[in-house]
Amino acid sequence: MFSSSRPTSRPWPTLPSPSRPPFKTHHPFILLLPKLSTSPSDPSPSSPSSSSSAAAAAGSVRRLVLTPEGRTKLNTLPDREFYSFPRFVTHVDDGFIAALTELYRERLRPGAHVLDLMSSWVSHLPPEVQCRYGRVVGHGLNAQELARNPRLDHFFVKDLNRDHHLQLHAQSFDAVLCAVSVQYLQSPEKVFAEVFRVLKPGGVFIVSFSNRLFYEKAISAWRDATDYSRVRLVMQYFQSVEGFTQPEVVKKLPVKADDDQTPLHGIMRLLGFSRSDPFYAVISYRNFKSTNEMQ
Numbered sequence: 001m002f003s004s005s006r007p008t009s010r011p012w013p014t015l016p017s018p019s020r021p022p023f024k025t026h027h028p029f030i031l032l033l034p035k036l037s038t039s040p041s042d043p044s045p046s047s048p049s050s051s052s053s054a055a056a057a058a059g060s061v062r063r064l065v066l067t068p069e070g071r072t073k074l075n076t077l078p079d080r081e082f083y084s085f086p087r088f089v090t091h092v093d094d095g096f097i098a099a100l101t102e103l104y105r106e107r108l109r110p111g112a113h114v115l116d117l118m119s120s121w122v123s124h125l126p127p128e129v130q131c132r133y134g135r136v137v138g139h140g141l142n143a144q145e146l147a148r149n150p151r152l153d154h155f156f157v158k159d160l161n162r163d164h165h166l167q168l169h170a171q172s173f174d175a176v177l178c179a180v181s182v183q184y185l186q187s188p189e190k191v192f193a194e195v196f197r198v199l200k201p202g203g204v205f206i207v208s209f210s211n212r213l214f215y216e217k218a219i220s221a222w223r224d225a226t227d228y229s230r231v232r233l234v235m236q237y238f239q240s241v242e243g244f245t246q247p248e249v250v251k252k253l254p255v256k257a258d259d260d261q262t263p264l265h266g267i268m269r270l271l272g273f274s275r276s277d278p279f280y281a282v283i284s285y286r287n288f289k290s291t292n293e294m295q
């Protein structure tokens with residue numbers, strides 16, 4: 001199902017577009033560096049035949065990360081039922097959201113077409129660039145939440161555990177975002193392959209998460225894992241798809257309660273609010289990362 005949050009806006013095209021040749025873009029900010037990727041998927045040095053076979057395989061799932069048991073959930077009711085009523089809450093604290101917004105500020109260029117996957121009534125995009133992105137498309141499971149999201153030009157509702165296919169043009173987005181939701185995907189390898197398909201060459205996929213979750217709806221492989229192994233898991237999701245660059249990890253851990261001796265922190269500790277949410281993001285690019293984004 002596809003819905004538009006703004007009745008006057010154009011419907012987002014859902015028919016396949018003619019695929020563009022890889023590594024070509026007309027955007028002035030992107031420098032073309034076809035073989036910059038350090039992904040294990042990139043054979044190096046590359047012969048014409050190995051690079052053409054790698055190009056042909058790009059976007060395919062080369063191995064499954066999760067076992068059948070690892071994909072199971074405690075609550076086996078359809079996800080759409082679980083998300084059938086809107087939750088106008090934030091799922092992580094202000095520190096996490098500030099870190100995520102700052103990361104988006106750094107990584108999303110003006111004019112970027114953005115897909116906010118597994119979204120809700122908030123997208124955490126920097127407020128000062130309201131009009132500076134291209135089209136922002138949202139996806140999630142609750143239409144009321146998505147309709148209230150002020151950053152979305154369009155949205156669609158789809159249960160990715162039922163059908164992982166995104167009815168979106170190939171190579172149509174500069175950035176795909178997935179905030180605090182990856183733990184609910186039961187076939188993440190297929191969803192990451194779909195994200196690869198809809199990203200333009202050089203486009204970025206940013207997956208962020210903390211240690212909060214709807215326990216009964218998170219997959220078994222995530223539920224009882226440590227933060228460290230969750231980071232490893234998301235890296236493996238990227239590595240399971242041919243053509244994503246070597247994933248980068250950004251983390252911002254909260255100050256330990258014992259290290260902070262300020263009176264305010266003492267009061268917060270007494271009230272049980274001493275720890276804030278750890279911030280993790282795993283980031284990867286389709287085929288290559290452009291030089292203007294390299295630190």
Ligand SMILES: C[S@@+](CC[C@H](N)C(=O)[O-])C[C@H]1O[C@@H](n2cnc3c(N)ncnc32)[C@H](O)[C@@H]1O
Binds near residue numbers: 119122140141
């Ligand atoms: C914790 S909320 C995060 C929402 C939003 N990204 C944010 O940062 O506030 C988890 C989101 O995952 C989405 N979700 C959960 N299961 C899903 C599924 N099977 N298919 C598609 N989306 C799903 C829901 O739309 C829900 O809004």
